[in-house]
Amino acid sequence: MTPSRQPERRLIASNKKARHDYTVLRTYEAGIVLAGTEVKSLREGRASLVDAFAQESDGEIMLYGLHIAEYGFGSWTNHAPRRTRKLLLHRVEIDRILDKLREGGVTLVPLSMYFDNGWAKVELALAKGKRSYDKRQTLAERDANREIARELGRHLKGHPRRA
Structure with missing residues (x-):
């Protein structure tokens, strides 16, 4: 009999100021499209969500302003620290989020970033400004x-x- 494994969840970065500045209405978990050196840098915990926000672009949700420091041992293949990154959500979730965003007065704010069983995830919140x-x-x-x-x-x- 094998022991049951608990899912591993390791926090990379959190946006504490977001909960202070916004009233969280609903949260979503989204995957994020990353380059190889970005993943290595995240495993070292070198990310900041301070100026990050999410918006719709061509029917998809993109994350802007997320800072992932360059990987120290990277070469010419290193990534740009503040590039725009695509978020991975189900189409139904994207449609619901976009409907709420079009109503107005609501924004998409990343609350935390973590590894869930080896996959980089972002916790997004539909939030109203306080x-x-x-x-x-x-x-x-x-x-x-x-x-x-x-x-x-x-x-x-x-x-x-x-x-």
């Missing part, structure tokens, strides 16, 4: 929840309340 007061409200809620958890922990441990 206004500054929404961001402040989110921060206030997070601080309040943290304070509640802290007090609950103190209570459960039997420590007296702080003044």
Whole structure:
């Protein structure tokens, strides 16, 4: 009897600022078309999603602004760090995403990039931009929840309340 293997999922890069700046409506997992040196560079964890965004181009979804550093041992075959990359999604998913994008007020933002069983994947989000007061409200809620958890922990441990 062979032991069951857990699917390997290794994070390459994440876009923490995206969750701060946008309200995530729905997420999608997409494959990404890469060159050989890009994969080697990603395995070293040398990628940045900071300025990345996705848009429709000729009925397909492309990823712009993703920075994958050049591979150190690459030669003339090395890739351009900020080239446009095609995302791999099912046609039904692409059509749904494009319908939402055409409605307006919604954008496609990459949240994270990871290896899933050896395949490079991007987690895309259909997202709405937050206004500054929404961001402040989110921060206030997070601080309040943290304070509640802290007090609950103190209570459960039997420590007296702080003044």
